[in-house]
Amino acid sequence: MAKSWKEWEKPILELEEGIDKLEQLIAVERDVEKKASLALRAQEYREKLHKFIDVRYSRLGPWEKVLVARAETRPYTLDIINAVFDEFVELDGDRRIGTDHAVVAGPASLEGRPVMVVGQQKGRNIQERGYRNFAMAKPEGYRKAIRMFEMAERFRMPVVTIVDTPAADPGVESESRGISEAIAASMLSMFSLTVPIVSVIIGEGGSGGAIGIAAANRVLMLEHSVYSVIPPEGCAAILWRDPAKGPQAAAALKLTAQSAHELGLVEEVIPEPFGGAHRDPGETADRIKEAMLRHLAEVAMSSPEAIKQARYDRFRILGRFSGQ
Amino acid sequence: MAKSWKEWEKPILELEEGIDKLEQLIAVERDVEKKASLALRAQEYREKLHKFIDVRYSRLGPWEKVLVARAETRPYTLDIINAVFDEFVELDGDRRIGTDHAVVAGPASLEGRPVMVVGQQKGRNIQERGYRNFAMAKPEGYRKAIRMFEMAERFRMPVVTIVDTPAADPGVESESRGISEAIAASMLSMFSLTVPIVSVIIGEGGSGGAIGIAAANRVLMLEHSVYSVIPPEGCAAILWRDPAKGPQAAAALKLTAQSAHELGLVEEVIPEPFGGAHRDPGETADRIKEAMLRHLAEVAMSSPEAIKQARYDRFRILGRFSGQ
Amino acid sequence: MLVRKPAGGQPNPNFVQCVNCKKTLFTAEFEASLRVCQYCGHHHRLNWRQRVAFTFDADSFVETDTGISSLDPLEFPEYAEKHQQAQAKTGMVDSVICGTALLDGRPVSVAVSDFHFMGGSMGSVSGEKVTRALERGANEGMPVIIFCASGGARMQEGLLSLMQMAKTTAAVELCRTRGVPYIAVFTDPTMAGVLASYASVADVILAEPKALVGFAGARVSKQAQVHKAPDDFQTAEFVFRSGMLDRIVPRREMRSTLVSLVRLLGGHLHLEAKKVG
Amino acid sequence: MLVRKPAGGQPNPNFVQCVNCKKTLFTAEFEASLRVCQYCGHHHRLNWRQRVAFTFDADSFVETDTGISSLDPLEFPEYAEKHQQAQAKTGMVDSVICGTALLDGRPVSVAVSDFHFMGGSMGSVSGEKVTRALERGANEGMPVIIFCASGGARMQEGLLSLMQMAKTTAAVELCRTRGVPYIAVFTDPTMAGVLASYASVADVILAEPKALVGFAGARVSKQAQVHKAPDDFQTAEFVFRSGMLDRIVPRREMRSTLVSLVRLLGGHLHLEAKKVG
Ligand SMILES: [Zn+2]
Numbered sequence A, B: 001m002a003k004s005w006k007e008w009e010k011p012i013l014e015l016e017e018g019i020d021k022l023e024q025l026i027a028v029e030r031d032v033e034k035k036a037s038l039a040l041r042a043q044e045y046r047e048k049l050h051k052f053i054d055v056r057y058s059r060l061g062p063w064e065k066v067l068v069a070r071a072e073t074r075p076y077t078l079d080i081i082n083a084v085f086d087e088f089v090e091l092d093g094d095r096r097i098g099t100d101h102a103v104v105a106g107p108a109s110l111e112g113r114p115v116m117v118v119g120q121q122k123g124r125n126i127q128e129r130g131y132r133n134f135a136m137a138k139p140e141g142y143r144k145a146i147r148m149f150e151m152a153e154r155f156r157m158p159v160v161t162i163v164d165t166p167a168a169d170p171g172v173e174s175e176s177r178g179i180s181e182a183i184a185a186s187m188l189s190m191f192s193l194t195v196p197i198v199s200v201i202i203g204e205g206g207s208g209g210a211i212g213i214a215a216a217n218r219v220l221m222l223e224h225s226v227y228s229v230i231p232p233e234g235c236a237a238i239l240w241r242d243p244a245k246g247p248q249a250a251a252a253l254k255l256t257a258q259s260a261h262e263l264g265l266v267e268e269v270i271p272e273p274f275g276g277a278h279r280d281p282g283e284t285a286d287r288i289k290e291a292m293l294r295h296l297a298e299v300a301m302s303s304p305e306a307i308k309q310a311r312y313d314r315f316r317i318l319g320r321f322s323g324q
Numbered sequence C, D: 001m002l003v004r005k006p007a008g009g010q011p012n013p014n015f016v017q018c019v020n021c022k023k024t025l026f027t028a029e030f031e032a033s034l035r036v037c038q039y040c041g042h043h044h045r046l047n048w049r050q051r052v053a054f055t056f057d058a059d060s061f062v063e064t065d066t067g068i069s070s071l072d073p074l075e076f077p078e079y080a081e082k083h084q085q086a087q088a089k090t091g092m093v094d095s096v097i098c099g100t101a102l103l104d105g106r107p108v109s110v111a112v113s114d115f116h117f118m119g120g121s122m123g124s125v126s127g128e129k130v131t132r133a134l135e136r137g138a139n140e141g142m143p144v145i146i147f148c149a150s151g152g153a154r155m156q157e158g159l160l161s162l163m164q165m166a167k168t169t170a171a172v173e174l175c176r177t178r179g180v181p182y183i184a185v186f187t188d189p190t191m192a193g194v195l196a197s198y199a200s201v202a203d204v205i206l207a208e209p210k211a212l213v214g215f216a217g218a219r220v221s222k223q224a225q226v227h228k229a230p231d232d233f234q235t236a237e238f239v240f241r242s243g244m245l246d247r248i249v250p251r252r253e254m255r256s257t258l259v260s261l262v263r264l265l266g267g268h269l270h271l272e273a274k275k276v277g
């Protein structure tokens, strides 16, 4: 089992490189027959690649899902926001102590209707990752989110949250500014709202960091996203004192979108385009948008108080035990 | 005009020392006639002192009021709390970043009835002053106050605030944690409550630092307390580029309890015991308690929404201008 | 203020000098760029008329509450004279102008503080006007936009000025209760009693670049702790890092940002207005 | 746990050793001082029965919701065995006990987490019990008191455990809506998924001295930033300075503090109960 995205993607990259090289040869080849033969080979490669991707992505194991969900080529929150909404005005500040670029938030226009958006943002290169703190939100991020939730309530705006975080920030400063309180208070705020809330997990739904902005009426997951109580490596370190056993832990934790759906913890798994969201971010965004609109409309059919109650009821029944 | 409390108190202290010395002489004097003559002199001194204090405290000028209001012998907030309430459980924390010992807060029992108390606390010696930051609240202090206001609303507890601060903390760290926002948010929170709020200014009502916890249904002032938009020294520094002209500024600012009452900005001036609150803290507390109970009862006659509206209306009419 | 460049003893109205980088600018270009220096980006202070003209739909601003004017309730030394001088200099009655306007066709309730009138200080009249702007928004379901520019409370009206902090904040609470969005824009400077009241509790807070924003006079707060203060202490940039601002918005983008915010945050008001109409 | 001093190979039940200072204590005195070391003040961990006995009116505690017990919904490796061992060791069904009790004669809704059961970890059953304790308080107008002692969410129930964070927090919101006071007591340790859910949003939070309180395992959060961590990082004292606690309360004062808080914050419930009765 591949331990990293890079290792796992290798056969695909090699096939793609092969096709690239063939295309280059075809472009400079003057002999018509040879050109045709090369084209045939390129076509075979393409079919092989297509089939390889097809097979692979139709039977991703839990650990492979983790790799895909974390892939740096995967569309991130702002990619989705820019594609889904006609307009987005990013707002900032927790009105307490600071800004947090791991969280992006603000009002947006969804097919002309105002919504409030809160999401976690990863970075693609080293600079961005530092700036976004690897999408690990600090207390400031959750408190910014709370500000947005409260505004959404006042201005009767449905709320959309977009989850993509490995975890909340575990640093010393976050502890000293109450990261735990901030996560809990963010959920508390969400449970107080009478406007619809829909959450979409687009990549990593990392434990407390994720649920902190996912106390929604409906929770949707992209097909290859994951949602887990603990990172598999952390689980393996505790259970087997071996972080390298992440793949085994991933299986034990049942962290795939499919498992979450089977357990009744998410309302819908949004299918990803052929070969994963990263192969067609535009189509991915379209599908998210369609699901988002549909679920928001369904939730909005109820009265404000009923919307709040439905959210309570949704979470109230979660848990598996015997007896009464 | 005396520039300091020490200078101003000097004649009283000298008389008191004189009396002390006479008492000592009397105690050791064996000659009956001499003893009687000393006792007579002591009595004269006592009458002189009494008269001196009487005259002085019945016609305190604005600057003298400032000196008295700031006197370190004056009863401070915790002195008043301990004397007025049967029980007080101090609570702490802004649930954001820290504690602030310039603000003391928590539920208390007033004649057996629960109330929520928030006050500013000065220190009497160097250690205490450091610990209390000279009663200059930081953002944490106002955010702790907001927590208490919100609890008071949830648990239907009337609120009592006790004001005694030279100003809110003006330091760099307070700026970086939003001292302005904290003061404004504290007022905003008070205006949102539907339980009665009574504020008592017991010493210094220092500008934004004071109004931050004084957006009440009723505002009461101890007779020799002051309430000002700016410290007189600061006003003098701006107006005349001379902080030493504080006494003139104090007069111009009309910062006495009597002026505030005449301007219609406070509901009641609570008379202090003979020679000022510091000469009888117990009696001072009794008078505060009586006024507090009376005003709380009056405000509580209205419905919750009417209590909130009355607070709005109270402040809505403040201001002096011509025209409509 | 801008210093017109002397040419042969007489200022030449075709040129102005940037107060920050001191470069000479064509007046026409300078006005066309909303009084932002093309060289250093310095946002020069605006008077209220310029602010209104740069922000709202052309000719849509209607001033209200023009009838109220200041008294001298404390008979404070030199206040009456200073106040009259400010009136003569600015043509304003007091430091705040309020009214209604259209923003991309949508009605908004507006207050604009003008620093040129006694440093934009807040006394009874400006506090009343800010309160009325907020109440008008709350009562008529119009988003409220307030441009702040103030050194703080006006000490010449003593405690009455302090009370304006509470009064205006109460009106913000009314907007919250009614679900009416309130957007504050911090312009240079937004300080003290204004910052510590209605300004800081806006739903959304925008600021112009480099605007001075702070609670205490920089002198006071730096006194003891000068070593701790960053270079940009009490600027919009510092205050943004402190989490107190939503965005720092260059002047040329201010109108369009406000248009978007009013449309997105005020959508429910629009819908309700439609239902009624 | 306490290590009984061996005497001739056999532990002597008359003596115990303090886990902190290692001094030998008379068992009777140790129990009389609520299992606080008389030498170093160390607060030894309590099981739920001791906690109930030390806190509420004698014999007033009535356990509820005893019928629910854990499943192994994920068929997680070794979970079933570990869970059975924990049951055998503690005599508990799961890590949280809930019920009602009297506190100085006033009814309260109670949940107590016991660290001895799988580190007090929160799975479906403990999440359900905490939720029921909060709901019972909300619905019947009883103040809620929860003693926390947990390493966090129980990973063997995977996402179901994570969902308990949201579920319990929702029940706290219900208490807020109903005006029912909820007091949390952080005992050693209160961590991770429990701290980041119902524990941290209590109206009043008390903690026992030196209790470990934190979000991330100390190893994780210190890894990168060990130089920044104070000596008392993730103790109640550190968390108090961070503004997250109301009071650190020595065990001997815990009951009286809770009595006062319930009386003062629950006064309105009392009045309403009177009206009804
Ligand atoms: Zn320039």
Ligand SMILES: [Zn+2]
Residues within 6 Å of the ligand: D018, D019, D020, D021, D022, D023, D037, D038, D039, D040, D041, D042
């Ligand atoms: Zn010990």
